[in-house]
Amino acid sequence: xxxxxxxxxxGGVASSLGKGIISSxxxxxxxxxxxxxxxxxxxxxxxxxxxxxxxxxxxxCYVTVDGHEADLDLGHYERFLGIQTxxxxxxxxxxxxxxxxxxxRRGDYLGKTIQVIPHITDEIKRNVKLLGNKYKFDFVxxxxxxxxxxxxxxxxxxxxxQLKWELGKNALCVHLTYVPxxxxxxxxxxxxxxxxVKELQSVGIQPDILVLRAEHSLxxxxxxxxxxxxxxxxxxxxxxxxxxxIYEVPLLMQEQDLDKTILQKMGLPVGEEPDxxxxxxxxxxxxxxxxxxxxxxxxxxxxxxxxxxxxxxxALSQAGTYNDRKVEVHFVNSEKLTDENVADALKGMSGVMxxxxxxxxxxxxxxxxxxxxxxxxxxxxxxxxxMQCIAIEFARNVLGYADANSREMDEKTPHNVIDIMEEQKAxxxxxxxxxxxxxxxxxxxxxxxxxAYGKEHIQERHRHRYEFNNDYKAQYEAAGMKxxxxxxxxxxxxxxxxxxxxxxxxxxxxxxxxxTVLNPHPLFVSFVKAAIENE
Ligand code: GLN
Numbered sequence: 113x114x115x116x117x118x119x120x121x122x123g124g125v126a127s128s129l130g131k132g133i134i135s136s137x138x139x140x141x142x143x144x145x146x147x148x149x150x151x152x153x154x155x156x157x158x159x160x161x162x163x164x165x166x167x168x169x170x171x172x173c174y175v176t177v178d179g180h181e182a183d184l185d186l187g188h189y190e191r192f193l194g195i196q197t198x199x200x201x202x203x204x205x206x207x208x209x210x211x212x213x214x215x216x217r218r219g220d221y222l223g224k225t226i227q228v229i230p231h232i233t234d235e236i237k238r239n240v241k242l243l244g245n246k247y248k249f250d251f252v253x254x255x256x257x258x259x260x261x262x263x264x265x266x267x268x269x270x271x272x273x274q275l276k277w278e279l280g281k282n283a284l285c286v287h288l289t290y291v292p293x294x295x296x297x298x299x300x301x302x303x304x305x306x307x308x309v310k311e312l313q314s315v316g317i318q319p320d321i322l323v324l325r326a327e328h329s330l331x332x333x334x335x336x337x338x339x340x341x342x343x344x345x346x347x348x349x350x351x352x353x354x355x356x357x358i359y360e361v362p363l364l365m366q367e368q369d370l371d372k373t374i375l376q377k378m379g380l381p382v383g384e385e386p387d388x389x390x391x392x393x394x395x396x397x398x399x400x401x402x403x404x405x406x407x408x409x410x411x412x413x414x415x416x417x418x419x420x421x422x423x424x425x426x427a428l429s430q431a432g433t434y435n436d437r438k439v440e441v442h443f444v445n446s447e448k449l450t451d452e453n454v455a456d457a458l459k460g461m462s463g464v465m466x467x468x469x470x471x472x473x474x475x476x477x478x479x480x481x482x483x484x485x486x487x488x489x490x491x492x493x494x495x496x497x498x499m500q501c502i503a504i505e506f507a508r509n510v511l512g513y514a515d516a517n518s519r520e521m522d523e524k525t526p527h528n529v530i531d532i533m534e535e536q537k538a539x540x541x542x543x544x545x546x547x548x549x550x551x552x553x554x555x556x557x558x559x560x561x562x563x564a565y566g567k568e569h570i571q572e573r574h575r576h577r578y579e580f581n582n583d584y585k586a587q588y589e590a591a592g593m594k595x596x597x598x599x600x601x602x603x604x605x606x607x608x609x610x611x612x613x614x615x616x617x618x619x620x621x622x623x624x625x626x627x628t629v630l631n632p633h634p635l636f637v638s639f640v641k642a643a644i645e646n647e
Pocket of ligand 1 (some may be wrong): 469496520576
């Protein structure tokens with residue numbers, strides 16, 4: 113196509129309006145037209161990456177194949193577009209400053225006074241263009257985190273202003289705002305949108321397209337009003353109404369010609385409308401599945417917040433659709449689980465997911481849940497810490513090591529069935545010490561995992577510091593827990609399963625990160641299938 117085109121997605125009025133979903137939907141529509149698209153997220157916070165952020169504050173930490181601990185919006189990008197993102201797709205203010213300060217210390221600036229403008233903004237601009245320059249994408253969509261008007265966003269907005277000026281038709285700004293409905297007046301109110309656009313204009317950015325989030329449909333008159341007051345074409349005022357699922361949003365945007373408007377504004381041929389066939393088929397299957405009773409799956413964990421297990425919830429929901437059923441996830445707080453209440457807490461659950469996590473808190477409840485599902489043969493899927501708990505519970509209650517534990521929980525126990533990884537032993541600081549990103553795994557033929565994947569060699573993403581202690585491997589296998597997935601280089605156990613049970617698998621890796629709308633993860637599909645068979 114020639115030069116890379118840059119689309120910036122900003123947000124105003126309020127946070128959590130769904131910039132990630134709008135960015136993903138625009139990406140999906142352009143991709144369906146044959147363009148090579150990537151999406152990146154620029155976050156205005158000072159952390160170097162979201163790896164050390166509390167899941168309660170920031171939701172899940174997503175992991176890219178190249179081992180970057182990323183904002184969860186990258187998960188949406190991958191799920192919608194079926195692409196793989198990398199470290200370059202997620203930039204924070206912390207990374208920008210660090211890079212500038214490192215350059216300054218090295219003397220790269222030759223004694224110049226280092227300032228937000230131009231040094232920080234130049235670094236932002238360099239990062240905006242990095243992917244486009246390196247991989248020759250047709251479109252690079254850049255989502256700017258935060259809300260217009262925040263002090264933290266200013267350097268990003270200045271960079272967008274400059275880029276729009278420099279790139280002309282090759283850059284465009286989509287601004288997402290909120291149109292509240294005042295029940296007392298029975299009216300949708302556009303004033304916050306007007307103010308938000310004014311805020312952008314005051315820093316020199318004229319948005320090209322406005323996407324208005326609303327709970328009620330916008331009238332033509334209202335769109336005209338917004339267009340006139342905000343200097344935007346009427347056709348470029350698009351509404352984004354609450355949808356039953358986020359996966360409807362690309363179609364809702366297509367109905368309003370958002371992709372066509374973008375192409376026209378960027379001087380590209382519009383051509384034929386793509387039919388998004390596979391996507392529509394997915395949605396039809398999903399709608400059909402919703403007419404039936406849901407399959408109930410418990411998610412045992414300690415982070416009682418929807419976003420903390422975002423990718424797991426999405427992967428379960430996709431796996432439900434491909435099993436023609438809706439998955440209803442029931443969060444079960446592991447901190448409250450005891451041998452006395454577990455039967456009640458897991459009552460009616462056809463499958464149980466043991467979630468990933470860090471630290472001691474809530475760990476004993478996970479053992480309680482695992483003991484219950486193992487002895488009652490309820491399909492169970494443990495991910496990362498969940499897999500480690502599966503191994504510890506087995507050591508305690510089957511191998512007979514009552515004191516078995518993970519070194520993460522107990523430094524001194526004589527039976528560390530989960531131990532610190534060899535390469536981590538010397539490292540004591542927190543940040544950046546984990547086994548991160550995609551690693552190879554070889555599956556044992558005949559295992560349930562092998563059956564699910566239908567192949568021997570797989571690659572999955574990791575985020576952990578501890579590992580299965582191979583000193584105990586023979587004892588586990590002799591007692592009926594098999595190690596069916598092994599890393600060929602390090603011999604690390606990546607999967608354990610109990611083949612005599614209906615479906616009982618723990619994975620050291622995080623399969624949820626690679627489940628996408630059109631390519632659901634085979635382990636999730638297989639797990640949900642087993643749960644349905646267990647109803
Ligand atoms: N805390 C465990 C470890 O570091 C598991 C991490 C996780 O569940 N992501 O090994």
